[in-house]
Amino acid sequence: MNPSDVTGRAAKFRLGVFLLGLFTALLALAMPAYAKEILRLPYAIDIGTFDPDNGFEVDGVSAINNVYEGLVEYAPGSTQIVGLLAKRWAISNDGLSYTFDLEDGVKFHDGAPLTAQAVVGSLKRRRDGGLALSYMLGNVADISAPDDDTVVIRLKQPQPSFLDALASAWGPKVISPLALSEHDKSDKATNWLGEHAAGTGPFKLAEIKRGEGYVLERNADYWGKRPYFDEINIPVVPDIGQQILKLKAGELDVVPTNFPFAQLSHLPAGLEVTAAPSMTQYALFVKPGSPLDNPEIRRAVLTAINPSLWVKDVFGPYAELSKSAYQNLMLDPADPIEYPGDIEAARAAIAKLGEVNLSIGLHSTKAAYARISDRLIIQLALIGVKTTAHVLPPGAAFALKGDPSAPDALLTISSPDAAHPENQARAFFTKDAPLNFYGRSLPEADAIVDVAGTKTDVAERNALYEKAGRLYLDAGHVIPLVDVKDVVVHAKGLTDLGLRPAFPPGNIDFATIRWTR
Template sequence: MQANPSDVVGRAARFRLGIFLVGPLMALLALAMPAYAEEILRIPYAIDIGTFDPDNGFEVDGISAVNNVYEGLVEYAPGSTQIVGLLAKRWEISNDGLSYTFHLEDGVKFHDGTALTAQAVVGSLERRRDGRLVLSYMLGNVADISAPDDATVVVRLKQPQPSFLDALASAWGPKVISPLALTEHDKSDGATNWLGEHAVGTGPFKLAEFKRGEGYVLERNADYWGKSPYFDKIEIPVVPDIGQQILKLKAGELDVVPTNFPFAQLNHLPAELEVTAAPSMTQYALFIKPGSPLDNPEIRRAVLSAINPSFWVKDVFGPYAELSKSAYQNLMLDPADRIEFPSDIDAAKAAIARLGEVNLVIGLHSAKATYARISDRLIVQLALIGVKATAHVLPPGAAFALKGDPNAPDALLTISSPDAAHPENQARAFFTKDAPLNFYGRSLPEADAIVDVAGTKTDVAERNALYEKAGRLYVESGHLIPLVDVKDVVVHAKGLTDLGQRPAFPPGNIDFATVRWAR
């Protein structure tokens, strides 16, 4: 059948009219809607970031942001203490243990477009070593850093240090900063002032917004050399109060409460929230003041019977903690001969009655609820054997000024967590005579000498046996009382997965490069 010419003309006119109307409509829709819905992760920090300079601050809450903007040569694999390559794709260690040769990844660029070279790595490592910065100590054993070619970095040590790779993999380990940024912003201060609130690294995210006291924004690095992260943007408001964090999480205004969620509430979460618990090196311990009643071996044994953590660990932490096995975190070292607390309450009570009145003051390193819950249980348990104990929260920073203070508490309840996963880092941080976190300045030369030998050993079994021996001496001398190892517990909206927590990192520091929605 042949078409009517007038019908054809009519249809053509209507088609042109449709195009005329649809075109503007589509343009309006394009203006009203983004090209795609941004994926944004909203996670609060309880403590404001002091500095974004990766060499000059011991950030705790904020280290996840720093480590997603900057990268080092190596890192700990998520959920593990295994060291894997990051900017270094492989490395070799010389037979004498003094030279470390790192081969860099190809095609890496800084956020300002500058190419990563071995010379850039050398410059960053020298800044960390020589800059008299807060974290310069981590490279204190480095004698020389060189770049034989653009893709190779050689680090030579003053003396063998089997824990050196752990220092590089630490949450606070050396990161690589754009040499262009270091040069442009060096005002005779190594660019420390500028880097306090700015950043140019190689990481999967860029620092997009820094508002001190308010919050921070990271944006995905579109030119990242590795696997592209799931989230386009990370929004990090500063919310100091844990109650406010929880309210905002339940209201859908936040996606995560990364740390300090009350353990007592974890069994009563609403259906839209869930818990991710991961291995951690968070160990609660009591450090003992020289000259306190606990220096008496009989009193100490009675006290150990009363405060035996097997009596209270489930009450305080539920399924999220286990008894400490030694002076080292359970994940760091599995001892052949684990610490055993006495548990004869009647014998302890009789000993205290015989020895006379015993009073103990426990200082709490923090006002966080967990410290109070532990100290409350200790006080109740000690009362059962006739020991009168009290506890109080120390002022901020006071725990670091207890040496030689006659008014210091008899014991300090604190978390002993090292800056890396090697036993050397634990011993040198907390136990040896000059350890920066040997809170009361106690000295045990016999144990320190064993640590000196252990620090030279590359055989893991041999080194661990020595560290364990030294650790037992510290405990038996009344240096400290290890209590419990607690998991890294993160509460978040249901469906968030691959949080990338690392045991040697501070709790709550999820990896923005791996976390995603399971959709």
């Protein structure tokens, strides 16, 4: 063969390779590479544990609820209970047995199939494990699986609020039986589940860095509707000011909660507000033996602190007056609260009684607490009541019972763990309620709550709960103030945030949120 032919062929080959590479490069430039859709939002505090049975997370419940799923849930924007892992259910005539039919084709993140036996194992872990949230299944007598697709829960006594307990933000979730068995080190796998996860949800826990943040990635094998976002990036940013700066700089897409209400009316052009119904109720809980035990002083104080005088100044259009001891979304009372309106009579009553001093403890350093207390102090000064307010140390609000140095009233958020009035009454008002901050007791009201908790007729039950609530109010145990909306500030174009009224504010549903751009 002529050497020149060989050389020519080699040159042509190299030219062909070059042209092919050039064509590939040009094609790559003409066709943009696939980019992940990533949602970036901060949590103000670290997640204590990712174990869905063993921690009362508030900020972090959105992440947990997108990794794990329960039998039922609240529909977004509603207190309506709909199926999740259960496609249907039936309740026995005696109100004791709940039968759930499971969805088909569901798998855990580790590949294990969802079976009725897996649900039974998870629910028994929640009920029997002595865990932080075991109380939610305290009325459950038996949990069984008659077949692979059916779960039967038998109660000790009728509990009309039971489905609400299951739908709660902190309701029982279903954990992979494989993970529970492999990682049980005589601790019911609590240590492993604190920083790992194996649920059925639309997202998997991909990364957890204490004090820094979390990453969730979309579950490619999810049994339900495919989420819009491939990844949820959740840095821990404790300072709200830093969160806002990062949002304005485009480093975050959302500030889910605690955005100052005073700034909402003049957001930058690229930001917008999503406001949704909420069960966030600000209220004053009153210490026994305080000046507010005197009916004359209490009436004068109620006149001065009437929320209609200050709610718009503090919250703008994002709050409404509380109508009862229950959130407005939970119960629409037949006889709403009416604050006295005669300021001159209130001033005369205080003048007659002599010097009246009140102290208010604030449950949190969040801006809304300070804005409310500032207005209360100003309003009370108008009738001659000298009032001071101070932020309580972390956890101190839960140690006020029997403390002689405790403030005369505690300003806090009164929000239940589910949307049924039973959950509100049993959390805050009855004698042994865990959030009966001052340990006050009103047996006649508690007896009415006992009866109300057995009623399935909504109108009948609500009338009883309202009657009990009125007794707690008239006895001066609690002073409801305002119900505040769930307010999320985010980049324009984000929609379908999936906020649920009975959940803590700002708990976005990562399975529904999407860009409209």
